[in-house]
Amino acid sequence: MRLVSFIPPAGSTARAGVLLGDAIIDLAAAAALISEEAAAAQWDMLSLLRGDHPDATIAAAADIVQAVINVMGGADPSEAPLGEFNWHEGLTIGDTALVIPATQVRLVAPLPQAVSLREFDALADEHTVMMRRAAGYWVGDRNWPAFRFASHTTILGPDEPIELPMTEPLDCGMALGCVIGRAGRDIMPEDADAYIAGYLLVNAWTIRDPLAASLRPRDRATSLGPWLVTPDELEYYRDDDGRLMLELRLRLNGRELARANTALMRWSFAELIAFASRDTMLYPGEVIVSGVATGGCLLDLHGDDGPWLRAGDEVVIECAELGQLRSPVGLGLELE
Template identity: 40%
Template sequence: MRLVTFQFIDRQPRVGVVIGDTIIDLAAAAPLVFDDPPPPPWSLLDVLEGIPEGMGIDGAAEIVAAVIDQIGGGHDEGLATAQYGPLTIGGVEMLIPLDEARLLAPLPRPSSLRCFEASEQHMAALARLHGGGVPYYWYERPLFTFGNHIAIFGPDATIPLPRTVAFDYELEVACVIGRAGRDIHPDEANEYIAGYLLLNDWTARDVQREELLAGFAFSKSKDAATSVGPWLATPDELDEYALDGGHFNLTLIARVNGVEQSRGNLRDLTYAFAQMIAAASQDCTLSPGDMIACGGVGGSLLEATDGQGPWIEPDDLVELEASGLGLLRNRIVA
């Protein structure tokens, strides 16, 4: 499934599932499956936390199956509002035309944001910012810093340029935790993943260099914005790209103003998401809605220009794209 947070006529954020050119409003269609469900709107975090009782990703899949059955059991990729017309329960539409909705960040406010650096290539580029090499302890276990989980932007949102002369994108993928766990073993960690999404970890490279030289973790350099979306893809959406060891043969592309600047592949990560989850959950409880980013994959302008720029400027359009994960597009504004 491709789970989204969207706005329609009443502008209230709602959670749905994209199938073809249609969004199924989960809360509106819930009476097909659940007795006396909470009224809409719901959030994606509600779904992950099991509201209503027994919801979760499996409950969302049941609702989707019930809607498809309601309209005659057609193939899900052929689902289209134009074909079936408006379907309502209690006056609330269950099927929303995708081109009439506005997609927001799938998780507008994740429970937390952990930013790993799981790519040796990107870690080496960061090390060059302060004239050093990749520290030996990076090879011993996955390392992360906390990100600003409040400054989350969705697809097609404008990104205000922070106070920097070296603004950069980072081409990343993140996973979202679907159930609580502590001290999770790597062999079991994939069972805690609700889904994956594209993530742009916007970074002020000049500020980041100062933080590195001072011996601090990344903070103000990544404080202004993080973009995610357009949807949260459940793990089955990436089955065709899955490799042994929890990696994916999935190509990621970044473009600036229509020109490709970076290309990478998730198979090149040193650490798989299962290893990141295990590290994050050591002596700590992970909760539904926690977001775990893998770090730059195949690049940013830091790698593409060897740290010299040119950097992102006002009115630039930055696009991240990957099969199964969609297209995440943002324009920079002064």
């Protein structure tokens, strides 16, 4: 499934949904197809991941999707070209639409309220790690996983603008993330995949301050999205070591700056989860970030002197299997 969070027409609160073809199944509205208990549950993404209600889980979301397909007569619109037919018209319970055209809603970050962000440095090659370390920026150890906690209080979604700092340079950061879907502690690598609810694209926005004594970046915000893709959809892309073989691309104003294949991660997500859970609990809604890919930030491409992002720029991270995470850059109010 491709799980999304969206603001419905004339709505103001994010709801959980599933992207199907060119439309979105409103899980809260369509839950009545499977049970009255599910229809009474809270259907936002964090509640779904935590399983706050026994009838509102990822497994229940899959049941709802199948129920909608059954109402349609068994045809799966995700297998047809987008816009080929308006299959979603007329799917209602009373006056409530079960399925809404994607063009009529606003997608927000799949997980608008991340519990935490742990940023590793697993997607940078050893040369890049050494270059970043020599420049004074934080990197993990080259021999085993290490992470830092990034700020999780400013989460942005697809097409949501990132505001420039008033005076300091802003950098982007192409990465892959997984979202924890089960609580666990001291998780073994061979068991860790069962704790992953899904994968999504990550843009780690950082303020570069070459005058700071440590030269460490400061978090500006993190963009997530556009979808949270459940692991079953990506099994075909696993290599023999359990790594996903996904190609990420970074574009600035339409020009490709970098590509990275996640098969080159120095540690798999299972190994990162095992490390992160040593002597501590991981909870649903926590995000494990691969770290910025080699060449996936302007620091890698240009060094400490930039050039950096400017107002009017457009940064796009894309992956054929995970969608397109587009971010306009602009001037405006401070985010902090």
